Structures are given as C-alpha cells and as structure tokens.
Amino acid sequence: IGEIQRFLRDDGSVKVSRSLKEAGNKIRKKKDELTKKYGRSPTINEIADNLGLSREEIVHAEEAAKTPQSIHETVFE
Amino acid sequence: MKNEMYLEIMSISENESFARVAVGAFISQLDPTMEELTEIKTVVSEAVTNSVIHGYQNEPSHKIAITCILHEEEIELIIADKGIGIENINEARQPLYTSKPELERSGMGFTIIENFMDSVEVVSSKEKGTTMHMKKILTSKKSKVAYK
Amino acid sequence: MKNEMYLEIMSISENESFARVAVGAFISQLDPTMEELTEIKTVVSEAVTNSVIHGYQNEPSHKIAITCILHEEEIELIIADKGIGIENINEARQPLYTSKPELERSGMGFTIIENFMDSVEVVSSKEKGTTMHMKKILTSKKSKVAYK
Ligand SMILES: Nc1ncnc2c1ncn2[C@@H]1O[C@H](COP(=O)(O)OP(=O)(O)O)[C@@H](O)[C@H]1O
Ligand SMILES: Nc1ncnc2c1ncn2[C@@H]1O[C@H](COP(=O)(O)OP(=O)(O)O)[C@@H](O)[C@H]1O
Ligand SMILES: [Mg+2]
Ligand SMILES: [Mg+2]
Numbered sequence A: 001i002g003e004i005q006r007f008l009r010d011d012g013s014v015k016v017s018r019s020l021k022e023a024g025n026k027i028r029k030k031k032d033e034l035t036k037k038y039g040r041s042p043t044i045n046e047i048a049d050n051l052g053l054s055r056e057e058i059v060h061a062e063e064a065a066k067t068p069q070s071i072h073e074t075v076f077e
Numbered sequence B, C: 001m002k003n004e005m006y007l008e009i010m011s012i013s014e015n016e017s018f019a020r021v022a023v024g025a026f027i028s029q030l031d032p033t034m035e036e037l038t039e040i041k042t043v044v045s046e047a048v049t050n051s052v053i054h055g056y057q058n059e060p061s062h063k064i065a066i067t068c069i070l071h072e073e074e075i076e077l078i079i080a081d082k083g084i085g086i087e088n089i090n091e092a093r094q095p096l097y098t099s100k101p102e103l104e105r106s107g108m109g110f111t112i113i114e115n116f117m118d119s120v121e122v123v124s125s126k127e128k129g130t131t132m133h134m135k136k137i138l139t140s141k142k143s144k145v146a147y148k
Helices: A001-008 A014-040 A044-050 A055-066 A071-076 B016-029 B034-055 B091-092 B109-116 B139-147 C014-030 C032-055 C089-093 C109-116 C137-148
Strands: B002-008 B061-072 B074-081 B119-125 B128-139 C003-010 C063-070 C076-079 C121-124 C129-137
Touching: A014 A044, A014 C014, A014 C032, A044 A055, A044 B034, A055 B016, A055 C014, B002 B016, B002 C014, B016 B034, B016 B061, B016 B074, B016 C003, B016 C014, B034 B061, B034 B074, B034 B109, B034 B128, B034 C014, B091 B109, B091 B119, B091 C063, B109 B119, B109 B128, B109 C076, C014 C032, C014 C063, C014 C076, C032 C063, C032 C076, C032 C129, C089 C109, C089 C121, C109 C121, C109 C129
Parallel strands: none
Antiparallel strands: B002 B061, B002 C003, B061 B074, B074 B128, B119 B128, C003 C063, C063 C076, C076 C129, C121 C129
16 A cells, blocks of 8 residues: 555645645644744744745645545545 | 735635735735744634625625725735625624624624724625725834844 | 635735635535545645745735636636746646756646646746636546536
C-alpha cells in the first residue's frame, strides 16, 4: 500500500480532499507549536513561511481539514 | 495598499465552506493571526448560513453577495442577500432570539458576529433582503505597526 | 449538483495568488485530483496575469471578472477584463508569441492554457477587452462514473 500511495502522490492523481487534509494536519501542528513558542496566536505568514505554502493555500488546506469532503472519505478513512 | 473583492455565490450550504476560504484567503494579504482568521471565517459562516436558511428559506438558486475591502489595518465585510428580510432587527439581534427554534446553536448568530467584529450594521427590509455591513480592526496589525 | 460563482478582483499582481486559491477552493467541491487542481490553478494564474500586465498594462485599479461553473464532470471558467484587447488573436495564441519580450516564460501563456483545458475560446476587441472562455473535463470524475 505504501508503494501505491507513493505512486499516486507522484503522478498527482491523489485526490484533493486527501492531500489538503494532510496539509491541514501539518498546519494544525505548526500552529500549536508556534503558539507555544511565541505565547500568542501566530500570524498566517509565520505559518506559511514555516511550511513553504502560500498564505492563501494555508487557508484552503485548513478548511479542508475540518470538513469531510466526500462520503467516501468519511467511510473509508 | 487597499484591495477589494466582490464575490457572488449561490444559496446552497456547500458554499458556506467556500465562502470561508474565499474571504479567509483574501484577508490573508493583511497577515492576520490564525485566531483573527478563525474569527472572520466564523462570521462569514454565520452570515452566509443566515442568508441561506432564513433569507432564502433554503431555496438553492438565489445569490449571496460578499464584498471584502482591505484597509491598512481594518477589514470591511459586506454580506447581502435579496431574501425575505427581517421585520424587527432589534429583536433579531437579541441573544437567543430565533425564528427557527428547531435549529442547532439557535439564536446566537448575531451575537457571535457582534462579538468578533468591531462594528456591525444590519440593513434589512421585508421582501427586499438583508445586508450586513461589518468591520474588524486587526489588532495584530496595530501592535505590529506600533513596533516599528 | 450544478454550482456557480462570480468573482471580481482588482488588477494587482497580489491577487493572482488569491484568484488561484478561490477558483481552486470552488472546484474542490468536485474533489478533483491534485494534478487537475494544479492545472486549473496554473490556468487561472496565466489568464489573470495576462489581464494584469497586458490587458491593463499594470494599472492597478481595474477589474478582472472570474466566473466558474461546475457541471457534473466539467468545469467552465470565464476570465474577462475590459483592457486594451488583442488585435490579432491567432497571432497571440501562437507558442512563443509575446508583445512583451522582456518578460519571463515569454509567449507560453496561451499554450499552457490550451494544454491544460479541453476548450479555449478567446473573444477580444481593441479597447473593449478580452474574455477567455474555457472548459475542462475532469477525467478523474469520468472514470469514477464509469466504475459504477
Ligand atoms: N439574512 C437574513 N434574512 C432573514 N432573516 C434573518 C437573516 N439573518 C438573521 N435573520 C433573522 O434573525 C434571527 C436571528 O439570527 P441568528 O442570531 O443568526 O440566530 P439563528 O440563525 O440561530 O436563528 C433569525 O432567526 C432570523 O429570523
Ligand atoms: N488579457 C489580455 N489583454 C491583452 N492582450 C493579451 C491578453 N492576454 C494575452 N494577450 C496578448 O497575447 C500575447 C501572448 O500571451 P501569452 O501567450 O500569455 O504570452 P505572454 O504573456 O508571455 O506575452 C501577449 O503578449 C499579449 O500581447
Ligand atoms: Mg444564524
Ligand atoms: Mg501570459
């Protein structure tokens, strides 16, 4: 399965819902980490710079991580 | 830099999430904190949901207009529908007041919006629709400016 | 489900990134593959950049209109400006043709757009502006339908 997943990721055929959800989880971790480090809520640029994503992409991924986008996902993952 | 966007979406609940991303991505240009971002997105959710379920009574083919203007350290957000309107705005803004008691989180939408925004004006008339005109000052921006 | 959105942005290059994500977030409702998402976002970048630098000659206060319509397995995308327009569309669409040879990636915008979309119509007239009407079939969506 690892092989297949890597293949899917490499050829870009992985679904947006899954990929954004992974990014969303990274964002949540980074947010917690930086909140502890700075003692305040980090700004979006601070998160974006840390993760190498654009600030707009951060917003999209963060949202995707909280909404189940398809029945398939809620059932099978 | 001043920047402005105008967005029209259809009155279906799927678009609540899209509207959150659109407004959130736009205001990200001002580099808000993640907390401020969450607050603005929550306000978008509450206002869009009100337009969908109250303004348009869950009819899917109507339009909701969202305007967002970025000032130096202030966000202006206007969310408007052409739905049934609000007869008594003062009553509607009361905490816990709802015309649909069967819904979850009933009656707290306006209160949440007022709590997260620095100013909230509601213009509404029966059968013409409702416009919410809101402003939020980014305090993170303020203190950042003060640092320099 | 059919869904549609209309977005107006100002002609500043900061908005390219916003437009990419706005359209990307909207089409995410169809749950495309990452590859399809990246392709659409690239198309948005190329078209918006063309409106900013060619249509409006980098003047910041003009508007670019983006309409996106979701069909079952097809995305319709319309990006329009009211800028200077294109005199000779056939020439402009040629690979490597550019009226601004000093820019990077010069002359490949139309070619990239045509490569990523299933149909591209350009309507343009001098001093009236340019409208790009594009369609993309989501093959990921298609194969899913075929499975059933
Ligand atoms: N856009 C709107 N169009 C019509 N009525 C609205 C609109 N927004 C709010 N209202 C009215 O105001 C009331 C209070 O709204 P809110 O505080 O969000 O609570 P809730 O949505 O839970 O009812 C609603 O129950 C409804 O009667
Ligand atoms: N929106 C537009 N308004 C006016 N002219 C445009 C527009 N889009 C494209 N063009 C013309 O078409 C040419 C080719 O565009 P493109 O293939 O994107 O290459 P490039 O942007 O690198 O010049 C441009 O150089 C310009 O002359
Ligand atoms: Mg409400
Ligand atoms: Mg170009």
